[in-house]
Amino acid sequence: MSITRLHEASPETAIVLGSGLGGVAEALGIEAEVSYSDIPGLSASTVPGHAGRFVLSRVNEKPVLIAQGRRHLYEGLSAYEVTAGIRFMSTLGVRRIVLTNAAGAINASFAVGDLMLITDHLNLLGTTPLLGGPHFHDMSEVYSQAWRTEFLRAAEKLVLPLHQGVYAATLGPQYETPAEIRMMRTLGADAVGMSTVPEAIQARALGMEVAGISMLTNWAAGLKAQTLHHAEVVSVGQAASTNLAALLKSVL
Incomplete structure (x- = not known):
């Protein structure tokens, strides 16, 4: 699929999928796809569990753009570089975006495999995609309260556990x-996780409505007797993709 096809679709809603959550795209259905490497300024992630492509799906007869994978600061990129996909989606007409990720659970009342709606974040990255000028954008409500209400209502109907909480990005x-x-x-x-916050900042700066969902793939360090492995993160994410897909389909 060419970039022209994405422009012609004019999707207003987009979803960014985190580690191990690529199966959500298949669950929602794939009409067409284009590799990040085919788009100027974008490149595929070097991290397992991130396919590195845009997928065009259709939910309730409306086009939805899915970013299957993302780049991270720890891959040696700047915050501006890792948010290139957000700016590209804005040029397509995307006005609201769901940012998903794999995260470690800190709240002891949560459970591995559960979903958490992000209510706010702690930017512990030491950087922002807005560096370079006096870009003083308001961040009082990064994650849409109205949209969170819709997600909570949908989760209740699906009898799906959905927590709410603060996400820390390292x-x-x-x-x-x-x-x-x-x-x-x-x-x-x-x-806690290693993504999402730069994207959320960039999306809000562009006027997008943002929702954030963390898939709790493991306990954070020190909470349980365990050794953390990325393979486990991907495995739990893959197993839980069905629940996330059902929630997204219901809300969108």
């Missing part, structure tokens, strides 16, 4: 230490 690629997790818990974080 640089990575190493996982956090138990002491760092204790710090984040003190700061009010309920889950």
Whole structure:
């Protein structure tokens, strides 16, 4: 599929899929696809579990653009570079976006495999895609309260556990230490990951409505006797893709 096809579709809604969540695209149905490498300024992720392509789906007869995979700061890119896809989607006419990720659970009342709606975030990355000028955008409500209400209502109908909480973003690629997790818990974080926040900032700066959903793929360091592996993150994400797809289809 060419970039022209994406422009012709004029999708107003987009979804970014995190580690292991690529199966959501297949669950929603694929009409066409285009590789990130075919789009100027974009490139595929080097991380397993990120396909590196845009997929055009259709939900309730409306086009939905799905970004199957993302780039990360720890791959050696700037915050501006990792959000190139957000700016590209804006040129297509995308006005609202769902950002998903795989995250470690910090809140002890959650469970691995559950979903968490992001209510707010802690930017512990030390950077932003808005660097380079006085881009003073309001971040009082990064994640749409109105949209969260829709997701909660849909989850209740589906009898699907859906938590709400604060997402902390760290640089990575190493996982956090138990002491760092204790710090984040003190700061009010309920889950931790290595993505999403730069995209959310860029999307809000472009005027998009944003929803964030974390798939809790593991316990954060120090909460359980465990060794953290990316393969486990991908495996749990793949297993839970069905629930996430059902939730997205219901809301969209």
